Amino acid sequence: MISTQDYHALPDAASLKRLCKALAVLDAINSPDWEYRYYSYNAAWAEGEELLTMRDGEGDELLILFRPEGCVINGFLHEYDQPDKAQTTRGLPAYFDEFMFGEPVNSIGTTFCLWYTAEHGWQTGVLENEDDGSEELLYIFDNNPETYATWAEEYYGDETDRSPSDVAAIAQIYRGETLTKALVLAIVDELEDWPQLEKDLQEIGYPYDFS
Numbered sequence: 001m002i003s004t005q006d007y008h009a010l011p012d013a014a015s016l017k018r019l020c021k022a023l024a025v026l027d028a029i030n031s032p033d034w035e036y037r038y039y040s041y042n043a044a045w046a047e048g049e050e051l052l053t054m055r056d057g058e059g060d061e062l063l064i065l066f067r068p069e070g071c072v073i074n075g076f077l078h079e080y081d082q083p084d085k086a087q088t089t090r091g092l093p094a095y096f097d098e099f100m101f102g103e104p105v106n107s108i109g110t111t112f113c114l115w116y117t118a119e120h121g122w123q124t125g126v127l128e129n130e131d132d133g134s135e136e137l138l139y140i141f142d143n144n145p146e147t148y149a150t151w152a153e154e155y156y157g158d159e160t161d162r163s164p165s166d167v168a169a170i171a172q173i174y175r176g177e178t179l180t181k182a183l184v185l186a187i188v189d190e191l192e193d194w195p196q197l198e199k200d201l202q203e204i205g206y207p208y209d210f211s
Contacts, residue, residue, distance in 0.1 A: 002142060003135040004112050004124050011143055013071040013116045019143055020052040020064060021206050022173045026148060028200040029187045030156045030165075038155070043205030049099075050205070054137065061108050062137045065099045072096040072115040077133040080111045088113045090125035145170040162189050179208040 002009050011019060024041035031037045038054055045051035045065075054062035059078035064071055072092070076082075089100055092115060099105060100113065112134045116122050140147060149167045157164065169186035173179065179201065184191055191197065194210060201208045 001135045002138040004114060004127055004132055005130060007114055007122045010122055010141055016071060017066050018176050019141060019174060021204050024204045025173055025206050028197055029184055030152055032193050032196055041204045063105060067095060069095055070117040072099060074100060074105050074110055075112040075134055075137050076109040077111050080133045082109050082111055083128040085110050087126040087128060091123060093117060145174050179206060181210050
């Protein structure tokens with residue numbers, strides 16, 4: 001299980017960015033209503049910066065900022081105590097400071113933090129608590145399409161009659177392959193609002209061809 005105690009299974013920054021975009025694409029397909037999505041992605045969050053946002057609707061949030069130098073993960077779980085942020089971010093490169101100590105992170109809170117640079121790979125600050133709940137938010141980043149398929153079946157399919165998503169189709173999106181109508185319909189049985197999905201894909205920065 002991926003956590004702040006064992007983060008070696010996390011992909012490098014470039015691979016994680018591709019995975020984050022895939023998760024946002026899959027959620028955009030599964031949930032046309034943004035309010036009910038877990039994962040969203042903004043490829044133009046700020047100049048030279050891209051952002052993944054995860055919200056579970058119960059108070060837990062995960063933000064991942066991507067910059068040319070690497071990426072930083074801010075996790076917040078509402079049922080866990082927040083540690084001393086100065087310790088949690090000890091050793092954090094200065095170019096991540098504005099994100100970690102500014103908004104919206106400052107208002108959300110921080111229960112764990114990890115960052116990646118090409119020079120040093122994944123790192124954390126001082127871990128005050130072994131159990132910080134990080135595995136609850138990080139497990140999805142194992143780069144295994146079946147992990148998302150299992151989660152989506154529980155979250156989106158539990159109270160509906162829809163067919164399970166095609167794991168092979170999820171794998172194609174995980175690889176960043178161009179999204180087609182056929183690929184979308186391997187994820188869901190039908191899609192009512194194609195223009196909305198196109199808008200979402202443009203915000204994510206994901207290639208598609210619906211012709």
